[in-house]
Amino acid sequence: MPPLILSVGQGGISPLGAFWSLNFSELKHLSSLTKKASQSKTKSTSSIKSAVTSTLSSVYTPPLLRYFYIDRTWSSPRWVMVDSESKVIDGFKRLIISSKMKKEGGMTLERHVSKHAVRSHAGMGGCWAKGFYKCDTAPLKRRIKKVSSSSSTPTPPAKQQTTPPPVPKTRLSQKPTKWNESFAKAFDPAASRATIIPTTLKRVATHLETPGLETTTTKSFLVSHSITGGTGGGVTSRLLGRLRDEHPKSNIVSYTIEPFMTTMQAGGGGLTRTITDSTGPLHSYNTLLAMVHLREHCDAVILKGNGDLLNDVMPNGGGSGGGGGVTMADVNDRVALDLSSLLHPITQDEVDLDIDLANLSSTVVNGECKFVDLRSSWRKDMPRTKAPHKGGGSDYPSQLRFFSDLARTCAKRVPRKDMEMREIFTLNTHVVARGFPIPPAPRRNSNVNANETPDPYSNARAEIYKSLNRGFKFKQTGAEDPITHFTFSSSPSLFSRPGHDQSIAVMSLRSSIASNLRSIITTAQSLYEVGAYVHYYEREGVETDDWADAFENAWQIVEVYEDLFDL
Numbered sequence: 001m002p003p004l005i006l007s008v009g010q011g012g013i014s015p016l017g018a019f020w021s022l023n024f025s026e027l028k029h030l031s032s033l034t035k036k037a038s039q040s041k042t043k044s045t046s047s048i049k050s051a052v053t054s055t056l057s058s059v060y061t062p063p064l065l066r067y068f069y070i071d072r073t074w075s076s077p078r079w080v081m082v083d084s085e086s087k088v089i090d091g092f093k094r095l096i097i098s099s100k101m102k103k104e105g106g107m108t109l110e111r112h113v114s115k116h117a118v119r120s121h122a123g124m125g126g127c128w129a130k131g132f133y134k135c136d137t138a139p140l141k142r143r144i145k146k147v148s149s150s151s152s153t154p155t156p157p158a159k160q161q162t163t164p165p166p167v168p169k170t171r172l173s174q175k176p177t178k179w180n181e182s183f184a185k186a187f188d189p190a191a192s193r194a195t196i197i198p199t200t201l202k203r204v205a206t207h208l209e210t211p212g213l214e215t216t217t218t219k220s221f222l223v224s225h226s227i228t229g230g231t232g233g234g235v236t237s238r239l240l241g242r243l244r245d246e247h248p249k250s251n252i253v254s255y256t257i258e259p260f261m262t263t264m265q266a267g268g269g270g271l272t273r274t275i276t277d278s279t280g281p282l283h284s285y286n287t288l289l290a291m292v293h294l295r296e297h298c299d300a301v302i303l304k305g306n307g308d309l310l311n312d313v314m315p316n317g318g319g320s321g322g323g324g325g326v327t328m329a330d331v332n333d334r335v336a337l338d339l340s341s342l343l344h345p346i347t348q349d350e351v352d353l354d355i356d357l358a359n360l361s362s363t364v365v366n367g368e369c370k371f372v373d374l375r376s377s378w379r380k381d382m383p384r385t386k387a388p389h390k391g392g393g394s395d396y397p398s399q400l401r402f403f404s405d406l407a408r409t410c411a412k413r414v415p416r417k418d419m420e421m422r423e424i425f426t427l428n429t430h431v432v433a434r435g436f437p438i439p440p441a442p443r444r445n446s447n448v449n450a451n452e453t454p455d456p457y458s459n460a461r462a463e464i465y466k467s468l469n470r471g472f473k474f475k476q477t478g479a480e481d482p483i484t485h486f487t488f489s490s491s492p493s494l495f496s497r498p499g500h501d502q503s504i505a506v507m508s509l510r511s512s513i514a515s516n517l518r519s520i521i522t523t524a525q526s527l528y529e530v531g532a533y534v535h536y537y538e539r540e541g542v543e544t545d546d547w548a549d550a551f552e553n554a555w556q557i558v559e560v561y562e563d564l565f566d567l
Helices: 010-039 043-065 087-098 109-116 128-133 158-162 178-186 189-194 196-208 230-246 283-297 306-316 328-343 357-364 393-412 458-472 512-529 534-538 544-565
Strands: 004-008 068-070 075-077 079-083 117-119 220-226 251-258 260-265 272-277 300-305 346-348 351-353 371-378 426-434 483-489 503-510
Touching (some): 004 196, 004 230, 010 230, 075 109, 079 230, 117 196, 128 230, 128 283, 128 534, 189 196, 196 230, 220 230, 230 283, 251 306, 251 357, 283 512, 300 357, 328 371, 328 426, 328 503, 346 483, 357 483, 371 393, 393 458, 393 503, 426 458, 512 544
Parallel strands (some): 004 079
Antiparallel strands (some): 346 351, 371 503
16 A cells, blocks of 8 residues: 655645645546547547556556545545644645646545644744644653652652643633633644644544555555754654654655755865755754654655755756746655655556555665665656657667666766765665566576576666666675666556656665765754754753764764765
């Protein structure tokens, strides 16, 4: 089954809104094609009509529909939106109405937003501590401190924690009516923040109780968020811990957007100083504290930088903005394409299959190295001089050459140097090729054992590996191939968009995370040593031991990556 997607904060809701809009367009396009093919009465196209109908209705559409759960009267995506402010969710609802995307493929997205969105009436102020400590009513599992036996046992302040906040004395609260108490509680900032996590868990339980999912032993969650904000960093850290406590056997994958990273020259002698280029003074603190919780609670973390997203959009000739500029809609659309190239269903041997997110993450993650990279390349990204060859079967060699060029285009966008100007290497990799033709049956070699079944995709693996190696720089570990897994799908990537029927997605474990995290740690440590903005976190509940643990665990992540890649 596909994962249950949770989007936290503006950085998680906006890109996933584009992802679900893309899914709705796919369902609408597939249903229209199936309807036209079934109503066609032309005798010459009877065979084409039956082939198109069977392919669209029974192979690709049902697994795509499994992204949604169906209620008695309407359908909604398996998607929960969480934000501390209502402006992003309300803006997304206005976008649905203005773009006439209210009903596509039988889905009522506007009603889903109203029913399954979680929001409060006060933001988190861009502070990780406020988002982490103020969004839940359950007690936080802090470290167990040793208490000497001679000291008296302190009285637990249970009554103070459970006592609701006093109702403000306004005209509405002068009369002790039930409506006035609920009104004051709903618009109290502290009370509304504290209901974010409990309400989100209720929404998650509603989706997991869908018919057909209650018997699933292993559940998958995909949490999308930005790491630098109070909601995306703090609320997500608390939410991941609660999800891990309530679903210990589930697979949790995070799609995390990190801040801009830049490199500056300082002084002479070729000295290089790396800094974290962000718009807020608290971003380095928020990223540091959130990284530790991501490593602790997630099975894999797809880390995508804002700079990488811009580099993926710019080679296409600029965005939709004037003068070749890039807009947020272009960046969100790129995230939607990356996720669809990875999560959409596949077709192998005319059998529809769901992408197993747990299997994908397990093939790339190496022990405690959980931060991975995701890249995708589409047929539209190819230069116009290299138009794809049509047809399959007998034209399989030309299609194989095209996919080799598509992999080379994906490799060109990969950064070659990290923040410290060291060469970036790649280890475990999972490649998903969509729209790949079914290869012809391989010839049996007399020198090969008769009991062994020849692999028809062996040439494709070799060609794609050779093209990707030009940019990814695969690091050999013994005699094993660095690319651990391939997934080939004969169904097109997207039906509704021209030039997006063939794609390659590459999820890999790269050494660049060590230098990126080192830059974040050094920036946060330099601020912490002079006590800059520390009081913002201490007044919300962050203690000195919490800072020490955060810095220690972050440096451990850097050491693990450096030991793995011999940096």
